[in-house]
Amino acid sequence: MKNYQRVTFHTIRLILAAVFIYASIDKIINPEGFAKAIFNHQVLPDSLINVTAIVLPWLELFIGGCLLLNVWTPGAALLTAGLMTVFMAVVSFNLARGLDVACGCFSTTDAKGMDMMTFLRDCLFLVLSWGLVAATFKKSSRIIPSQQASIKPAG
Amino acid sequence: MSDSHPTAPIARVPALLRQVIYILVLSALVGFMVNTFRPGGGIPLIGDFSEDARFTDGTGESMVITLHDATRAWQENRVLFLDARSPDLFAQGHIKGAKNLPWQDVDNYFMEIIDGLASDALIISYCDGETCELSHDLSLFLKDMGFPNAKVLVNGWTVWQEQGLPVEGS
Numbered sequence: 001m002k003n004y005q006r007v008t009f010h011t012i013r014l015i016l017a018a019v020f021i022y023a024s025i026d027k028i029i030n031p032e033g034f035a036k037a038i039f040n041h042q043v044l045p046d047s048l049i050n051v052t053a054i055v056l057p058w059l060e061l062f063i064g065g066c067l068l069l070n071v072w073t074p075g076a077a078l079l080t081a082g083l084m085t086v087f088m089a090v091v092s093f094n095l096a097r098g099l100d101v102a103c104g105c106f107s108t109t110d111a112k113g114m115d116m117m118t119f120l121r122d123c124l125f126l127v128l129s130w131g132l133v134a135a136t137f138k139k140s141s142r143i144i145p146s147q148q149a150s151i152k153p154a155g
Numbered sequence: 156m157s158d159s160h161p162t163a164p165i166a167r168v169p170a171l172l173r174q175v176i177y178i179l180v181l182s183a184l185v186g187f188m189v190n191t192f193r194p195g196g197g198i199p200l201i202g203d204f205s206e207d208a209r210f211t212d213g214t215g216e217s218m219v220i221t222l223h224d225a226t227r228a229w230q231e232n233r234v235l236f237l238d239a240r241s242p243d244l245f246a247q248g249h250i251k252g253a254k255n256l257p258w259q260d261v262d263n264y265f266m267e268i269i270d271g272l273a274s275d276a277l278i279i280s281y282c283d284g285e286t287c288e289l290s291h292d293l294s295l296f297l298k299d300m301g302f303p304n305a306k307v308l309v310n311g312w313t314v315w316q317e318q319g320l321p322v323e324g325s
């Protein structure tokens with residue numbers, strides 16, 4: 001990995017870490033409000049809403065923590081991209097059908113409905129997250145020294 | 156580490172999957188544990204999202220009024236309908252006789268709207284959409300301001316029109 005690629009990789013990693021950690025905090029503090037926000041999106045059956053409200057904020061926090069500490073980064077990057085894809089699909093679906101609901105992305109008490117800014121913001125995070133996955137795969141596709149030694153021809 | 160001998164990304168997949176599973180399992184475990192031991196109690200694993208459960212007052216009592224009861228009160232001329240949506244949407248169309256008290260600007264409109272209104276009057280707030288919270292917020296506010304008979308007609312504008320009941324507006 002070249003120097004500028006390394007800097008870009010770590011910058012994106014830290015940006016997404018900050019975004020996911022920040023996004024998790026209010027949801028962890030107020031799971032009831034987050035459950036209501038999920039319900040308002042009308043994409044999950046009622047029976048799955050509270051379980052999602054209990055687990056998802058912690059998933060965001062762990063993903064953010066892994067990215068911040070550069071631990072399990074490939075797995076965290078893939079989960080980041082997966083979650084952003086799901087969030088993007090939900091935002092697009094609800095904007096397309098004209099459902100006027102608050103995003104609940106960063107705050108459970110936000111009364112403002114989603115708009116094109118929500119869409120564009122999520123687009124940016126989606127691109128960054130898949131970019132991080134690509135960079136992580138590229139980085140981890142390089143052979144490690146022990147493997148290199150084991151495939152050297154004998155003699 | 157060598158930059159000259161790339162291996163296929165698939166070679167890393169088992170480790171990648173392990174990491175994904177570790178993060179998912181840890182999140183679920185911590186999430187459920189924190190919810191179980193949260194001071195004041197966590198949320199139930201399966202929530203009640205019925206209208207009566209969602210649109211409650213501070214004591215947990217439902218504030219929902221049925222369309223049937225709302226229509227009868229309107230026919231008997233013993234109700235004030237409050238449209239909690241924006242003035243623009245109100246101007247486009249609203250329940251006949253309703254007044255506009257947009258929730259997001261409630262402080263500016265409130266005194267004018269409640270002027271001369273008896274404290275025991277039946278007041279039905281409505282907005283539009285199953286998940287619209289404006290009418291609920293407005294009704295909670297009205298209860299706090301001393302109007303105990305503040306009710307919510309859920310998805311009011313849509314259900315009122317669907318029944319072909321009288322409306323007015325441009």
